[in-house]
Amino acid sequence: MRRALPQARxxxxxxxxxxxxxxxxxxxxxxxxxxxxxxxPMPAPxxxxxxxxxxxxxxxACKVFYHRYFDERGYLLCFERWGANxxxxxxxxxxxDWPLLHALGGAxxxxxxxxxxxxxxxxxxxxxxxxxxxxxxxxxxxxxFCVQLDWQHHAEEMTLFNVQGLSDPNSPRFxxxxxxxxxxxxxxxxxAPNYDPQHRIIRSLMNGSKxxxxxxxxxxxxxxxxxxxxxxxxxxxxxxxxxxxxxxEEYTDVxxxxxxxxxxxxxxxxxxxxxGEAKYRDWLLGYVDAWAERAKANDDLLPSNVGLDxxxxxxxxGKWWGGAYGWGFSPVNPVTGEREDRSRVLRTILGFFNAxxxxxxxxxxxxxxxxxxxxxxxxxxxxxxxxxxxxxGAEGWYGWKDGLNQTNSLDLWWFSMKPSDRARAPDHPWxxxxxxxxxxxxxxxxxxxLARVAEMARAEREDTSTPDTRLAxxxxxxxxASVTSLMHAMMGALHIARPSWAPTAPNAGxxxxxxxxxxxxxxxxxxxxxxxxxxxxxxxxxxxxxxxLVNLSPTQNRTIVVQGGGYGEHRISAVSIDGKSQPVDxxxxxxxxAPGSGARLVLAMDRYVNVPTLKFPWDR
Numbered sequence: 001m002r003r004a005l006p007q008a009r010x011x012x013x014x015x016x017x018x019x020x021x022x023x024x025x026x027x028x029x030x031x032x033x034x035x036x037x038x039x040x041p042m043p044a045p046x047x048x049x050x051x052x053x054x055x056x057x058x059x060x061a062c063k064v065f066y067h068r069y070f071d072e073r074g075y076l077l078c079f080e081r082w083g084a085n086x087x088x089x090x091x092x093x094x095x096x097d098w099p100l101l102h103a104l105g106g107a108x109x110x111x112x113x114x115x116x117x118x119x120x121x122x123x124x125x126x127x128x129x130x131x132x133x134x135x136x137x138x139x140x141x142x143x144x145f146c147v148q149l150d151w152q153h154h155a156e157e158m159t160l161f162n163v164q165g166l167s168d169p170n171s172p173r174f175x176x177x178x179x180x181x182x183x184x185x186x187x188x189x190x191x192a193p194n195y196d197p198q199h200r201i202i203r204s205l206m207n208g209s210k211x212x213x214x215x216x217x218x219x220x221x222x223x224x225x226x227x228x229x230x231x232x233x234x235x236x237x238x239x240x241x242x243x244x245x246x247x248x249e250e251y252t253d254v255x256x257x258x259x260x261x262x263x264x265x266x267x268x269x270x271x272x273x274x275x276g277e278a279k280y281r282d283w284l285l286g287y288v289d290a291w292a293e294r295a296k297a298n299d300d301l302l303p304s305n306v307g308l309d310x311x312x313x314x315x316x317x318g319k320w321w322g323g324a325y326g327w328g329f330s331p332v333n334p335v336t337g338e339r340e341d342r343s344r345v346l347r348t349i350l351g352f353f354n355a356x357x358x359x360x361x362x363x364x365x366x367x368x369x370x371x372x373x374x375x376x377x378x379x380x381x382x383x384x385x386x387x388x389x390x391x392x393g394a395e396g397w398y399g400w401k402d403g404l405n406q407t408n409s410l411d412l413w414w415f416s417m418k419p420s421d422r423a424r425a426p427d428h429p430w431x432x433x434x435x436x437x438x439x440x441x442x443x444x445x446x447x448x449x450l451a452r453v454a455e456m457a458r459a460e461r462e463d464t465s466t467p468d469t470r471l472a473x474x475x476x477x478x479x480x481a482s483v484t485s486l487m488h489a490m491m492g493a494l495h496i497a498r499p500s501w502a503p504t505a506p507n508a509g510x511x512x513x514x515x516x517x518x519x520x521x522x523x524x525x526x527x528x529x530x531x532x533x534x535x536x537x538x539x540x541x542x543x544x545x546x547x548x549l550v551n552l553s554p555t556q557n558r559t560i561v562v563q564g565g566g567y568g569e570h571r572i573s574a575v576s577i578d579g580k581s582q583p584v585d586x587x588x589x590x591x592x593x594a595p596g597s598g599a600r601l602v603l604a605m606d607r608y609v610n611v612p613t614l615k616f617p618w619d620r
Contacts, residue, residue, distance in 0.1 A: 034589040036575060036582060038549070042598030047442040047489070048534035048550045054446050054453070054486060059107035061457045061480035062098060066113045068460055069094060069475055074120020077467035078474065080128045083224035084149065085236060085244065088125035088140045089157035090472035092118060093509075096159050096497065097481040103166040104486050105519070105528030111167055118160055119173075132225045135210060143189075145181055145209035150254070152325065152344055154208070155263040155510030159497070162266050162512050165274060166566075167527045169614040175274055182271035184209055185264045186283050199310030200290035201257040202264060205324055213254055214308075217324070222248035233465070233474045237335040246334035251324045256315030257306040258323055260344050262291060262351025263510050269354050270512070273567055273614040281358055288355040292367045300370040301392075304329075304345050321392045328393035341391045341399040346407050350496065350511055356415055357514065357569060360608025365412050365421075372424075375405040414494055414514070417542035417607075430488045434540055442536060445485035456480035490529070492516030492537040492545065493566065513566035516545050517603075520561040520617055522590065527616070530558045533593065538600075545605055549591055550598030557595060563588045564605055567612030568620075574604045588617045 069077055076091040098114040122144050130136040135148045146157055161181075165174055184192045185202060194207045204212035206221070213221070223244045230239065238244050265284045272280035295302045298312055304326030307314025316322025323329065325344040333340045352364040378397045379388045391399030409425035425431075433441035459478045487493040493515035516537065521530040529535055532553035539546035551558045564570030568587035575582050575589060577599050584603075587610050591601075613620065 034575070034582060034584045034586065035592065036577075036589065036601075037592045037594075038551075038577075038597050038599040039594040040599060041596050042550050044552050044596075045534075045536075045548075045550060045598075047446065047536055048552060048598075050443060050446040050450070051486065051489065051534040051536075052532070052552060054450055054482075055101070055104065055106050057450055057453045058101050058481055058483065059110050061453045061460075062095075062101070062110055062113065064457060065460055065475075065478075065480050066095070066117070068463075070113075070117055070120065073123070074116035074118070075124045076117075076121060076472060078470045078472050079227075079232065079468060080124065081224050081227060081471070082128075082130045082133050082136050082140055083244075084153055084222045084248070085238075086234075086471040086473045087149075087153070087224060088121070088128070088146060088472070089149065089153045090476060091121045091125065092160050093156055093473070093476045094479055095481075096476075096479060096509075097483050099160055099163040099166060100483050100487065100495075100513070101481050103163070103513070103518075103527045104483065104490055105521075105530070105533070108526070114160060114164075115168070118164065130225050133220060135213075135221070142209040143180065143184075144177060145184060147210045148206050148208040148213055150205050150258075150325065151207075151260040151263040152347070155260075155266075155350075157510075158263075158266065159509040159511070162270060162510050165270060165614040166513060169274060169616065170619070178267070178270040178274050182267040182280055182283075185267060186279070196308070196310075199306075199308075200287060201306055201308070201310060202261040202287075203308060204256065205254040205258045205260065207261070215255070216252045217254045219245040219248040219251070222251050231469050232471050233469075234471075235473055239335075243334045246332070250329075250331035253305070253316055253323045253326075256308060256323065258304055258325060258344075259291065259302050259348040259351075260325060262288065262348045265351045265354045266510055266512055269357070270614075272358070273612055276611065276613065285355055285358065288351050288364065291351065292363070295367050295371060300367075300374045301327075302345055302348070302367075302371060304343070319394075327391055330391060330393075330399070343391055343399075346390075349408050349411070353411070353415065353514065354512065357512070357567075357608070357612060362416065365416055368408065368412060369421075369424075372405055372407070372409065379404065411494060411496070417540070434538070436539075442485075442489050445488070449482040449485045452482045453480050456482075487515070489537065490535045491518055491566070492540050515566035516540055516564075516570070517547060518563040518566050520563065520588075522559055522561050522618060525616075525618070530560055532556065533558050533560055539602075542607065543605060545603045546600060547603070548598060548600045549593060551593035551595060554596050558593045560591050560593065561588050561617050562591060562601075562603075563617065564603070565607070565610075565612065567614060568617075569608050569610050569612040571606045571609050572603050573606060576602045576604070 095114045095117045098110050102111045126139045126141040128140050168174055183189050185194050187195045192209055192211045194202050194212050196203055206213035226241050268280045268284040298320055303312045303320040305313050305316035305323035313320040321327035327343050329343055330339045330341045355364045376388055379386050385402050387400040387402055388405045389397035389399050406426050413421035413425050429438055429441050432438035456478050484495045487495045496511040519529045520527055532551055534550050537547045564572045564587050572584040574584055
């Protein structure tokens with residue numbers, strides 16, 4: 001990754017001559033202490049037109065989708081049932097990425113819809129009850145949180161909530177829930193004793209608002225009440241209820257801590273970002289530190305079971321690789337009759353990323369580098385190809401796949417910006433663009449997302465399903481929101497979601513926003529770029545970010561607040577345009593764009609030095 005961000009690079013992307021906008025210190029439009037005025041004309045770049053088109057197309061497609069699949073209460077129109085395959089966590093996943101779309105600058109109606117869906121699904125699944133599954137007989141949600149499930153599924157449920165504060169940080173309901181949800185895992189709710197502070201463990205793989213499961217799980221716990229699946233689309237291919245039960249027959253060992261529980265750290269992160277109270281930060285770092293210590297004690301591999309006594313493997317017959325979703329978890333798939341490898345350990349890096357966001361301490365990334373080194377040290381050569389394992393059991397490593405293990409390696413580099421981390425990671429079209437090797441990427445990526453929006457809208461029109469033939473997960477993959485290119489281009493952000501942003505990262509849910517920059521509209525008093533404004537980051541290093549801002553309106557001035565990091569965690573020391581530098585020394589600054597104007601700004605930055613916050617710039 002080069003350190004210099006030359007003006008010639010802007011010409012490569014936008015075409016035309018260099019710009020020379022006026023830089024001046026002006027009265028502050030928000031809380032940002034520095035204001036910059038841009039008045040040099042910029043012919044509308046193609047990427048900017050595509051960006052605004054994509055924001056609008058996303059919003060329009062989401063409106064059609066919402067009115068088809070949700071009612072006026074915000075209830076998902078589906079057959080309600082309990083289960084890890086198709087249960088309450090899936091309902092709200094149908095509007096994944098909608099908060100991100102709004103936070104980028106999408107239409108206000110997007111926020112209205114996803115807020116209604118969130119509130120509606122809480123009521124819907126609090127009212128929905130089981131008959132045979134004991135834990136959910138009084139409601140699948142209790143205190144607005146799932147009564148008991150694993151954090152692969154809790155994280156999917158929390159995908160919307162964990163970014164809801166980006167556009168609505170002052171919502172009393174959000175603030176209350178952020179505190180309560182975090183408290184479920186910090187020992188603050190006596191009715192939900194999920195956490196043991198002495199051993200720094202979450203006491204079971206299965207946990208929630210009614211506490212941990214401290215017995216063997218049954219297939220019924222995972223699958224839910226009997227039903228006839230023949231009338232529904234079934235994502236995993238089961239044809240009978242008996243096959244559903246067979247799918248989860250081996251998912252019994254849930255007592256004790258599992259790395260999946262690291263996803264719970266985002267609840268504490270939410271509470272810290274909105275309140276600033278140290279107890280949330282301290283709990284998060286203490287819990288992640290405990291897992292880092294366990295990995296170090298286990299030859300640099302995160303164990304997949306920690307017993308109730310805090311001893312690695314003690315709830316899994318002494319096997320550090322034991323337990324459901326553990327390193328050695330390869331149950332039989334009843335549809336195929338074959339064993340399938342289902343370790344979820346490598347999905348759990350978000351806990352360490354959350355700790356890094358709060359501290360900038362490289363030790364949290366080093367835990368994962370060492371684990372990757374251990375996996376790659378076990379490589380073998382078969383048929384002339386290098387293979388590395390994905391699983392570990394009584395006979396040692398297994399689950400071999402071609403190539404070195406590079407899981408989350410691009411994400412690690414994104415955080416550290418170290419050349420050594422870049423050398424360990426594969427290539428990616430967006431990264432190639434940032435490195436000056438793929439100038440066509442902005443247009444190519446946004447056109448691809450526009451095509452996906454259109455394809456999902458077509459699929460919705462052709463869908464012949466009815467509410468009584470749809471399970472909660474039936475339409476998740478047809479959610480039209482397509483924001484990956486916008487997140488990369490506008491915010492320099494990761495999109496750790498379903499599907500994941502990079503081919504080497506496993507699918508995950510429940511991620512907060514990890515971004516290099518973020519924007520606010522001080523006139524409309526909302527998150528996102530103002531109307532007519534487009535933004536393109538074309539270079540990122542450890543100490544600089546280069547972004548072009550353009551106002552496409554031929555008649556109206558636009559004002560935008562630029563923030564370092566998704567939560568103001570980066571300090572912007574100075575901003576330069578054509579070599580003319582203006583000091584900032586703050587997390588934010590304001591840019592005033594004359595009609596039809598634009599500029600490329602190079603921001604000097606000190607990353608991860610500020611206390612992160614969800615508060616809007618004018619509320620700090």
